[in-house]
Amino acid sequence: MPKLNGAPLDCGAALERWGAMVFRLAWHTLGCREDAEDAAQEVFVSLVQSKSTFRDEEHLQRWLVRCTIHRCRNLSLSAWRRHTVPLPERWDVPAYGSDPMDQSVSEAVGRLPTPYRQAVCLHYVEGYTALEIGRLLGCPRGTVLSRLSRARTLLRTYLKEEVL
Template identity: 40%
Template sequence: MDRALREPDAREEIGRLMAEYGDGILRQCLLMLGDLSQAEDAAQETFVRAWQSYGGFRAEASEKTWLTAIAANVCRNLLRSPWNRRRVDLSFLEGCPAGETEPPDDTVVRAVLALPPKYRQVVVLYYYRDCSTGEIAQMLGIPQGTVSVRLKRARERLKPMLKEWYDEEG
């Protein structure tokens, strides 16, 4: 029998974690995967894995760091899967009228999604999940220097993509 299932408070704790961190985990997954339905599946899988391993959580890191690491691994696995490589490009639908409302400016999100996965992952964790380079290194199992280099290279790639979006003078 799974250790988490024997934990009487595990369901309540996972419910609390979902309420407290669910939106952030979903945003993280969306930014890493670029697809809402995949992000929803990844967020759900994150909390299923957290529930299954709840009894083994040793609180060496914060709950946020623990859940963020699980979500990063789930997203990384989805990006590597053969199913993900067989997806159809639906960009031709962008020209179709969808309604009367003005869509939000998604320039930054599109630029982040255009990054290679290893750079996208550290950008999402650093800027969107507010993790330190040390926490990111711990989550991904890579040296902190590698995280810093990936962030630097990601910024270098983002700068020309966002040149028209930001104002350097003010």
């Protein structure tokens, strides 16, 4: 059983607190609701089965983000996924609002490469700073800033294409 500060971890409380974040990150990474649900479920099953001791809630949160990214990577590289044909409109993340422009932004984010999509999700949706994202992803702050900058450039290009 995992522990937090030496005491047994309430995994139900962890699911309540970080379940939505894990699911959103998986959804933005994989672009498919069903795969995101599977990945998020596997992350919390791993937490329940873990014998890790977490120093504090930030340590637990970082572990959940890293575990989510690893699960998504494993799922996207699996032989099963490489041999399946996606449905015509795979990127089904709902728009951030009811405005049609929000829908086009959501679709443009879905076209970004995975590392850029993860950085955008963690920064703009979850509200993390570049330094925090770097800690979560295990990369330097400068790399995160580059990914965000390149993602914004690609988003501008995608959105201009849509207007034309």
